[in-house]
Amino acid sequence: MSKPTIADQLHLAGQIEQARIDGKPVEWQYYSQSDEAWIDSISGSPGGFVADKYEIRLKPALKQVPLGPEDVPPGSVLNVKADDFGYRTPVLVAREGVVVASMRADDENSAVNARTWWELMAEGWQINTSIPLTGKWDPNAWTACFKTVEEVLV
DSSP states (O other): OOOOOHHHHHHHHHHHHHHHHTTOOEEEEEGGGTTSOOEEGGGTOOSSOOTTTEEEEEOOEEEEEEOOGGGOOTTOEEEETTOOSOOBOEEEEOSSEEEEEEEETTEEEEEEEEEEEHHHHTTTEEEEOHHHHHSSOOTTOOEESEEEEEEOOO
């Protein structure tokens, strides 16, 4: 990562100092080791803000977000935890959601495609990606249809 300008360093130093006053967690890493993990300031931060030696940031909060199309590899299987219908195989995975084969309520022998939005999937849907990831079905590999990501606070 490239070093910030002097103005950026001063602005960031003010934000970090305020974060420390407010008791918010801060992390740092040396510029020369930018591919390494961030270090909690509590577990060994240098005393002051030395912008030419290391980068510092507010520790990102963890946030749960719905899955995206990149999280549904071919061969994945879906189900709704509260639904006794059974498993659903995606027919199409798109940016807006997933299209699954489903049955119409008025004719149990007619298959119809139903679109489910990612946000709705996060509420009660489960996914099993054991076949595309391992090549073998694992009936215990069900996970909720959301993922945890870092939300950078600065």
